[in-house]
Amino acid sequence: MFWGFRHAPCFIGLNMVNKEAIVFAISKVGASHLPKGVPCQDYSLMVNDEDIQMIVVCDGHGSKTYVRSDVGSRLAAEITKENLIEFVNNTPPVLFKNRKGAVTSRPEWDDPMWGSAPEKPIEEMTEEEYMNYEQNQAFFYQVKDIRDIDSVFKFLFEEINAKWVEAIRKDSEDRPFTDEEKEALGNHRLEKAYGSTLMAFVKTPYYWFAFHIGDGRLITVDRHLDMVQPVPWDCNCFQNYTTSLCNTNPVRLFRYAFDGTGCFPAAIFCCSDGIEDSYGDYELNPQSLHGFYQGLLDQFVKVGEETTLKKLENFLPVLSEKGSRDDMSLAGIINLDALQDGLEEQEIRDEINKVESQLRDLQRQENEIKARIDEAYTKEKALWKSKSNNQ
Amino acid sequence: MANDPFAVEAITRRVMPLIFMVDTSGSMGGAKIAALNTAVRESLNEVGEISKNNSDAQIKVGALEFSSDAQWMYPQLEDSESFKWQDLQAGGLTSFGAAINELNNKLSQSHGFMSEPSGMRAPAIILLSDGEPTDEYKHALEKIKGNNWFKIAVKVAIAIGDDANKDILAEFTGNIEAVITVHNIDQLKKIIRVVSVTSSMVTSRSTPVGGSTSNGTTPVVADPQTQAIDGIQGTIDSNPTLTGVDQGPSTTNAGTDDWSGW
Numbered sequence: 001m002f003w004g005f006r007h008a009p010c011f012i013g014l015n016m017v018n019k020e021a022i023v024f025a026i027s028k029v030g031a032s033h034l035p036k037g038v039p040c041q042d043y044s045l046m047v048n049d050e051d052i053q054m055i056v057v058c059d060g061h062g063s064k065t066y067v068r069s070d071v072g073s074r075l076a077a078e079i080t081k082e083n084l085i086e087f088v089n090n091t092p093p094v095l096f097k098n099r100k101g102a103v104t105s106r107p108e109w110d111d112p113m114w115g116s117a118p119e120k121p122i123e124e125m126t127e128e129e130y131m132n133y134e135q136n137q138a139f140f141y142q143v144k145d146i147r148d149i150d151s152v153f154k155f156l157f158e159e160i161n162a163k164w165v166e167a168i169r170k171d172s173e174d175r176p177f178t179d180e181e182k183e184a185l186g187n188h189r190l191e192k193a194y195g196s197t198l199m200a201f202v203k204t205p206y207y208w209f210a211f212h213i214g215d216g217r218l219i220t221v222d223r224h225l226d227m228v229q230p231v232p233w234d235c236n237c238f239q240n241y242t243t244s245l246c247n248t249n250p251v252r253l254f255r256y257a258f259d260g261t262g263c264f265p266a267a268i269f270c271c272s273d274g275i276e277d278s279y280g281d282y283e284l285n286p287q288s289l290h291g292f293y294q295g296l297l298d299q300f301v302k303v304g305e306e307t308t309l310k311k312l313e314n315f316l317p318v319l320s321e322k323g324s325r326d327d328m329s330l331a332g333i334i335n336l337d338a339l340q341d342g343l344e345e346q347e348i349r350d351e352i353n354k355v356e357s358q359l360r361d362l363q364r365q366e367n368e369i370k371a372r373i374d375e376a377y378t379k380e381k382a383l384w385k386s387k388s389n390n391q
Numbered sequence: 392m393a394n395d396p397f398a399v400e401a402i403t404r405r406v407m408p409l410i411f412m413v414d415t416s417g418s419m420g421g422a423k424i425a426a427l428n429t430a431v432r433e434s435l436n437e438v439g440e441i442s443k444n445n446s447d448a449q450i451k452v453g454a455l456e457f458s459s460d461a462q463w464m465y466p467q468l469e470d471s472e473s474f475k476w477q478d479l480q481a482g483g484l485t486s487f488g489a490a491i492n493e494l495n496n497k498l499s500q501s502h503g504f505m506s507e508p509s510g511m512r513a514p515a516i517i518l519l520s521d522g523e524p525t526d527e528y529k530h531a532l533e534k535i536k537g538n539n540w541f542k543i544a545v546k547v548a549i550a551i552g553d554d555a556n557k558d559i560l561a562e563f564t565g566n567i568e569a570v571i572t573v574h575n576i577d578q579l580k581k582i583i584r585v586v587s588v589t590s591s592m593v594t595s596r597s598t599p600v601g602g603s604t605s606n607g608t609t610p611v612v613a614d615p616q617t618q619a620i621d622g623i624q625g626t627i628d629s630n631p632t633l634t635g636v637d638q639g640p641s642t643t644n645a646g647t648d649d650w651s652g653w
Contacts, residue, residue: 239511240513280509281511293396295395
């Protein structure tokens with residue numbers, strides 16, 4: 001069986017878990033943490049098995065309250081990995097068959113009956129209230145036809161969160177907080193000590209899904225090198241503020257996307273905000289981060305996996321030093337076969353752009369020369385006129 | 392050919408807006424407005440140097456004056472290294488609410504200042520006033536408090552004399568410790584420099600620590616407002632020429648205002 005559309009933008013087909021795909025996960029300590037001896041608070045991992053490919057990136061928070069966020073991010077990633085393997089093994093793929101969806105954070109009151117009623121007139125809302133209102137509206141629209149799948153994902157997120165809380169409790173019992181840690185944590189809940197974001201992408205032979213709580217970026221690339229964020233953004237993640245596993249009721253803050261139509265991205269990148277912030281504001285200028293990914297894909301094709309990953313390992317500390325100075329994590333799943341055509345197309349597009357730019361320069365020069373000639377003619381005419389008047 | 396992904400030239404500096412909100416009502420006339428004009432102009436030279444030598448962010452400046460209405464000195468943020476401060480004149484009422492609404496309009500990505508392609512950092516907003524509003528400001532203040540850029544901004548108010556309503560300034564900054572009271576021209580000049588430079592340094596650099604938000608989200612790095620307040624406090628405490636400048640509720644030096652001549 002083959003669910004195929006020859007010119008579909010994604011890579012289509014069954015059994016798309018391609019063991020030849022490049023799957024990687026790299027985390028590097030940030031330039032601002034190095035001199036202080038602060039450990040890397042990011043954690044990333046990958047799985048590349050026959051039936052499942054997975055990348056997970058967690059970013060432990062940097063503020064002094066989050067005294068064990070390096071542990072929190074590691075536990076979040078490891079627990080997520082175990083849960084996702086179990087999820088994929090125990091969930092009938094038919095649940096996702098020919099269905100897809102993308103769902104933002106759950107409103108505080110997930111009640112389909114009352115969900116659409118604004119709490120106060122729109123004209124009286126602050127900017128923040130209006131953004132949350134719009135986001136809540138989007139949630140109800142997004143889940144209306146997939147409530148069964150939404151329940152399955154909600155249960156998965158509850159499981160991950162419950163196990164994470166259990167694991168951090170155990171860590172705090174096994175290694176009691178030092179006086180210094182207690183002072184930094186103050187009266188905050190235990191979860192605050194371990195606060196972390198979490199994002200994951202999972203690819204099986206039949207479907208893929210991704211989820212995210214907090215900041216960082218999860219981007220998919222189609223065979224034409226077009227890049228999108230499959231998981232809707234949460235308007236509450238803004239600048240240095242993010243949703244997190246350490247929030248009260250974090251389960252509702254997970255957002256997700258899935259696709260069981262047989263349409264697979266050709267590449268997926270998950271990065272922590274340390275990388276994202278080094279390329280400007282993604283909302284205003286996504287091309288900057290996209291350009292980095294495009295260059296990376298090009299390198300994978302031209303110099304191969306090993307060399308590119310080695311260069312990437314060496315580059316991330318430099319990027320941190322020159323860019324955000326934060327910890328850096330990047331994980332990816334790349335199917336080079338699917339991207340080959342796109343990269344060739346892109347190379348031709350780049351060449352066309354280059355030639356067009358040269359043409360514009362030449363046209364500008366031509367116009368300048370014409371203007372100078374016109375000016376010279378005008379002067380010459382004026383000279384003749386004045387000479388003839390004098391005569 | 393695709394870009395070299397390992398070239399560091401692609402890394403850009405974000406823009407940090409430094410916004411002066413200046414009360415130019417009638418009571419600011421004479422020595423106060425003259426000192427303010429001189430002090431801000433001189434401080435901007437130093438801010439320009441900070442911006443020039445800062446690899447984390449480029450500092451751009453905006454100036455909003457308010458009296459009977461509110462207006463910007465320039466329609467866009469201008470680079471601090473080349474900013475030309477135009478002398479402000481005093482006269483009219485104190486339309487604080489109108490000024491807040493104007494600020495709210497510009498703290499926006501879609502139709503305001505916050506849309507530099509290289510990305511933005513949290514703004515630093517310095518409010519200077521010697522009196523209290525003559526318009527209805529509460530509604531405007533409530534509205535701007537829902538603006539995410541305003542929430543994360545460093546907000547410091549300079550109360551010019553004990554006639555300034557410090558409670559209202561604290562409503563704006565969200566913290567009475569971010570209200571600095573000066574009592575004479577010399578203090579005003581010095582504190583404008585301290586506040587401008589400290590706020591610029593705190594907000595224009597990356598990697599900090601602390602704080603919490605009303606919507607329950609988690610600050611992954613420091614609360615710059617707290618850092619700025621601590622920095623200003625440290626400078627006031629350690630600099631003998633700033634003796635008499637009050638931080639927080641102004642009681643220690645109340646009644647010692649001297650705004651005569653300059």
